[in-house]
Amino acid sequence: MKKITLALLFSTLAFTAAQAVAADDLAAIKSSGTITFGTEGTYAPYTFHDEIDKLVGFDVDLGRAVAQKLGVKAKFIEGRWDGLIAGLDGKRYDAVINQVGITPERQAKYDFSKPYIDSKVVLITRDDNTTIKNFSDLKGQKSAQSLTSNYSQLASKYGADIVPTDSFTQSIGLVITGRAAATFNDNLSFLDFKKHQPNVKVKVAASEPANAPSGILVRKNQTALVDAINKALDEIKVDGTYKTISLRYFGQDVSQ
Structure with missing residues (x-):
């Protein structure tokens, strides 16, 4: 009985610790004042460099708009697609915004925001x-x-x-x-x-x-962060920011 009680105690403590870690990601972003996104920077019109070498694109502008709604600044770290998601595992950034398709295989390992575009x-x-x-x-x-x-x-x-x-x-x-x-x-x-x-x-x-709509990718069990990003995406659509970004890169509103 003592072993069972101890096992339950350790299980409860582990679950509580996991919840705390999950909550700390959003808290850490708020505390630092910055949300860091992984992105390619070579995939127009979503994430690329303009004629003066500034990082721009639909996903980049959307990431900046999400950050503003969260009350923080957006920072972008660029990398090749095939290593981009691995960078999230290595905690190089808080999220990936790069037309990441929401597939069952990825959902098993990561969390996603709600879809923000489908083509x-x-x-x-x-x-x-x-x-x-x-x-x-x-x-x-x-x-x-x-x-x-x-x-x-x-x-x-x-x-x-x-x-x-x-x-x-x-x-x-x-x-x-x-x-x-x-x-x-x-x-x-x-x-x-x-x-x-x-x-x-x-x-x-x-x-x-499309075989998979795209969402903002974050580490697993990031409920608080996902909820905050989803709220930001909703607000961006309501206040017209999403439409403005769409028109800038596609010439039409591509909201869902």
């Missing part, structure tokens, strides 16, 4: 490619993708051979040079790419609704 998945090929007309045509073809992205999982699902890349720009480059037949990404990124490089010979061969 179509597009299959991009060279404009002279007549072989790939839909997703099923990708079987046995090379698809250029970041290995840990949900687009890589989607390409594998359709039987593609994955060519690893570090960014959307690199993926497009491999398609243009013929080192890959195609790449998956979202339609808003593709439209932004074509807006800035209209003469590049690529096209959308097929599209479908």
